[in-house]
Amino acid sequence: MTEELMTKDTGWEADATDAPSGNVPVVAVVGRPNVGKSTLVNRILGRRQAVVQDQPGVTRDRIAYDAEWVGQRFSIVDTGGWDPDATGMAKAIAAQAEIAMQTADVVVLVLDANVGVQESDSAAARILQRSKKPVIVVANKVDGDRQEAEAAALWSLGLGEPVAISALHGRGSGDLLDRILDSFPEEPTGSLTSVGPRRIALIGKPNVGKSSLLNRFSGEDRAVVDNVAGTTVDPVDSLVEIDGENWILVDTAGLRKKAKFASGTEYYATLRTQSAVEAAECAVVLLDASNPIAEQDQRILTQVVESGRALVVAYNKWDLIDDDRRYFLEKEIDRELAQVAWAPRVNVSAVTGRSVTKLAPAIREALAGWEQRISTGELNQWISALVQAHPHPVRSGKQPRVLFATQAGTKPPRFVLFTTGDLEPQYLRFIKRRLREDFGFTGSPIEVTVKAREKRKRSGKGGKRTSKGKGH
Template structure:
């Protein structure tokens, strides 16, 4: 399981800047304004030698008890509760503040490993800058970093990841399908799990945000083994905390990483929210097969059905490879068809494609449409083979392939998807350009005329100098005789 690292600190200390650097993206808004980030951002960490998940939180105001700052504080505390490690950011230019002391106290009480990052310390003496922050009473040594310039960031992440084993990447089981049920609170995830299992295996009731842990359930259907992950963990009503007003995106992300297929559950009574697109986009980025189930379809009017279909087409347009099912988990309507699509998506994600057929499909695509020229050069594709599964990866070899346009890549993806019937899974195409062994010789040959010209010039200059010396000697002799 990938560890989850949460970035915590008071407003305007550089959490979003550090998040963008760790994820090598620009997903989090960055500006010199306190309180710009209000909700949590999630991403894959790409700095460091181990894979991990990173969470950006809003400015932590631990003493407020109402308003938007209070809601932001609740979100931060929930993220800390679900974290494997916490990076506490402070500002080197401002120094220790009373708010930093309160946050440090909250983090010590959480029981999570806390790493202190003294940000905005570029160009300063690290020992002098970090000395003041020892009074926060954290066990870890302060790390002086610069989120904007990257100074010290690698050392910080190496220290955080050293607490976790080397094999932190999820090993998805390939001997039988593993699928995760994900979605917003109260959309019917647990009800759908029970409908698929055919029994009341997990508790389901009409209250949102009551569960956070993931449950792995092994079962058999038609004599075949499966594993289902219910991202809505089960708790009794008395254990529910009012602060948990949103479903845990972190748990959904981890469940997606641990599964072959993700089943995104939507509520036909609710509008398609940004969170739905966020989780779907994460599944797409992780390369997992995806099936979308629009639940409670029997409880909406025909006008609402048309509206929800338009919203799906507009907000989830990037899921054109996925199948959409309109079901009622409570009444067990559409469950068989949904499960059939789950199995089909798993088979597509784990497909083994023979190299000769891949190459023939590529040649057929080239006959219909050649890649566009890049200047005077047209990329040349020679052959292709499969480079991985879940998601299927097709590796294409040739020359000058770095000039391939995204539009042509999409054309190839659609061609391969149709040829191999890859429904329900994303497909990735990678290019590997071969080096031309004759290129160096060609450069040497092309350089020979220039070398000859330079040599001729040097010989001519030497000959001129010799002739000049002879003339000088002759003139000197004449002067002496006269």
């Protein structure tokens, strides 16, 4: 698998509240298998979203992602390898690429500069010339000046000047994006709809069955499985279909201890796992149902909650437990995992396949809670009724009041309370508990912060009151 590509996200969150109206330009990235299309898509997105592996045929469907460059939003479509002579599954993949070409506003044809023009490249060029659409030829894998001359040979396709880039290292990507924006039509046809697969991280202690679960979903041995703990070191991305929907599952290294106490390979594996969790939308934390819940299990769950990801708890190896173990496990869950009682729970066996189909509905439920939004009017009616029925305790003759509430964001849901003074931690926990009871937010951590109004101060003359309007 290739190295992690990007440095940071674009910073734009495609929320329902800020989604643009009207159509946006659509860019289709096409080319032969394994020329670096998905790597280029990741480079344009500014984050690792499309699945990338050093083998052809990883991308099979046309997958659209929302992108932005210098304030211009557009939709970029990653496609499978296009080959006019393909048969079987490859033919179906090529058909998806052809649909992407037909429906795009701009087509980016990617070629490997080190290989040169192949017959399938020439066939694609002839089709694109007849389409009358703006086409940008990209000479990928140009990592130095030596390949510049090889990239110039792509003029022979008759589609204009090729853009020499290295999608992996970022060379020339800015110039390419400028060319793409210059090619956009005045009236684009597409829309910003995130139809790309959701990214799900499988995390847990070593040897809890993460790789076995990934292999069960994929139907093949994509991840190495061994009884020796710590077999997986690097995160492994796989595009799999579960319950009729495509998902990106990320198999991660087992988290044995805190990163600052790890050493060598284990230290870097822990850091990469933490990065994989941050890059995911939902984390499925696997626990070994046949063994007691350990402190490390709790630490992993806390890490997911603090990262703000949606959460599903999967108790694996369910085929190994008997009635006595089930009884004690229920007691352990009530005692040890009360802090994540809001997370969907699924009992599975990666080895036998027991109930693994229940994971997809649980993930969907968690993601729905992660993206849930309450209108400001409804939220303030709710908070007014709550504080009236259960006012904040009086301390030292003072009783802070909640003046206004708003949901500041989603993924995870974030709430801000504007008050006359600081609220006690117990009262904040009470509000969070009631938020869950009345609105759900299943599978998602929620954040509640307080902005207390500053006290008015007397001025030095005339006894006039002054105030600073900012909270803290």
